[in-house]
Amino acid sequence: MGSLNLLGLALIVGGMVLLRDSWWAILLAPAFAFMSTQIAFFAHDAAHHQIAQGGRATALLALVHGDLLIGMSYGWWHAKHNAHHAHPNDLESDPDVAVGAFVFDADQARARKGMAGWLTRHQAGLFFPMLTLEALNLRVSSVRAVIRPGLRYRKTEIALLLGHFVLYFALLIGTMTWAQGLVFLAIHQALFGVYLGSSFAPAHKGMPPLTPEEATDPLLRQVLTSRNVRGGPAVDFALGGLNLQIEHHLFPSMPRPNLRRAQPIIENHCHERGISYMETNLLESYAIGLRHMHDVGAPLRDVSSD
Template sequence: MPRRTRYVSTYTELAHQVRAAGLLRRRYAYYWTKIIGTIAAFAGIWVVFAFLGDSWFQLVLAAGLGVVLAQLTFLGHDSAHRQIFASHHWNDWTARVLSGLFVGLSHGWWMNKHSRHHANPNKEGADPDIGPSAFAFTPTVAQNRRGLTARLTRWQGYFVPLILFMGLALHIASIQRLMHRQQLKHRWWEAVFITGRFGGYVTVLLLVLPPGKAAAFFGVQMALFGLLLGGAFAPNHVGMPIVPPDLKIDFLQRQVLMSRNIAGGRLTSFAMGGLNYQIEHHLFPNMPRPNLRRAQPLVREHCAKHNIHYTETSLAGAYRVIVRYLNAVEHATMDPFRCPLATQYRS
């Protein structure tokens, strides 16, 4: 059997095992509890905010709001992947409401970007997550930089704390996408959600707090929100093999070899929204979040059986790799395609 056909067959085998174990069944009780509990926490923070009034203790609430908004974003992510409901319509609008009305992000813009990432993780020219940005993730991007940005690229790994601004960047990108003339499904609903949410947020802050404290509240909330989102997304693919634009890879290896799991307990899963099981999530994007942990032994055993490298490390270990990788990207001697997979297909 040809190599690629064999791997397609082995993925089918794994999918049958996962389905037989009931891991693709909806977890309604889990998600309804999570949604109601998180929205209740969101409302509770604003009630306490109103009673507390003009006080620097509001910054504690700002940090709590950052955590809650990150959890709502993770729920929107799950719903966008059709993990929560059987109905596509319910999933789509739940993601849109959670992302737009509660968090202030464009569901349509993010969905388009994220779908392309899932289809070709770490593939140059196809995965928008490794395209030009504040960081250069590939030598091609680094070589096209000029001036100060080019000089800073060799030390860009030490700028990882810039993920504190990730939340702000996502908000700006969402607004830019809504103002763009390209087609966006339910553009006007998203515009109403996002403008209403942002306008209400700023109005409430300024009604209760003086401008300086309001700005501090916004800054603390946005920084922690960005840290949690960046901390959930960055460790999963940065520093893993980069796929050349012309290389075709079967689905199983494409998802496993380019992804990294983060070891840890319930706190890690909570902080990362279940994305610490990134390999399982990429193999089965519509698998409910609480089932990813149960799927891991099946996936790991399957990869060992078929000699497919399965990567799992600690959060600290992942960031050590990320810093080394980002700092090495600009060196001409670095070959981002140097991995057993690329070597195998080149031959």
């Protein structure tokens, strides 16, 4: 998969060079966004030791594909993602449901005022439009993380992130006019953010909170907070294996192709023990998440209508 990603990236760059200063090159921006997300999936798998077991080999793969190729800090993401895996959907411990642009708990929503409150009132409708800024958000968070001391490979990450930005903007400047480059940049980054965010969103958003007893059980903590998306190989490829979220959370180091083999075994085990095993189609998974976000904003809408 990594070789195919690099080949796809090389073909896109070659196409941009061949179409130098042509508006037709803008048509390559969606393809670039697709490849950027596929590379992000590969970096995700590498960071989970799905590709290489050794620490140095894993770090090398994740640093090259994360920092250099897509401009996202491996060290920052790894710490954040490990916290998510340890306590998914825990409002106190999971950074993916921490208060930010979006809020996933009604009690937290009530404290939002001003512009933040307006965003929360309308967050369900704004979710997908705001994903166009997700790639920018990831880059800003990455730069902030490498500026501060603490990351294991901090100096290497600084160099690789600088290399990413220099190469990316050199490619735009060298193959396009300023107007074309700005349009390409906007389309590429917006679609990258939407694709990446849309791939992670179905996994946990809108799942019911755990009881204290459920939260202490490792099996229940992972299964009851996760949701699978039905589909075959095409869905596995499009979502980077994240559609098999239950299996991934139970066995995060399991290589992506094996998740499909493990799925019926885990589903049967859950059914035998009377454990809820949530699986739905892609559109319904979005609907569940958006309904939850809409409900979370309800208290603020009620106040504003008084």
